[in-house]
Amino acid sequence: MRCVIARFPFDLTKSGVLESMKGVKPEEVLGASVIIGRRTYPVKQVGQVLTRQDRRDFSAGEVLRAMAQLGFTCRDHSRATAPTHTPSPLQQASMLLGAPTTV
Secondary structure (H helix, E strand, O other): OEEEEOOEEEEOOHHHHHHHHOOOOOOOOOOOEEEEOOEEEEHHHHHHHHHOOOHHHOOHHHHHHHHHHHOOEEEOHHHOOOOOOOOOHHHHHHHHHOOOOOO
């Protein structure tokens, strides 16, 4: 399948991606990720291995779109919901003592 990543055309196949990522140790996933085989890789790492370009030259969205079209499972954790309110130490102590708290 023909994909454009960082303004360059690439002919990618699912088997070609699997072969390219074979033996590559996954880095820690902090944002968007792609499951290739039984491993979860950060999107930027996959893009760098496949295109041999610097990670700053392409967006995670370009790689996510290409990997999804090839049938890989993609996860975009960067769009996760905002963290919930965490109580202050005073509020935590009040909850432990059973006293009503005000926020």
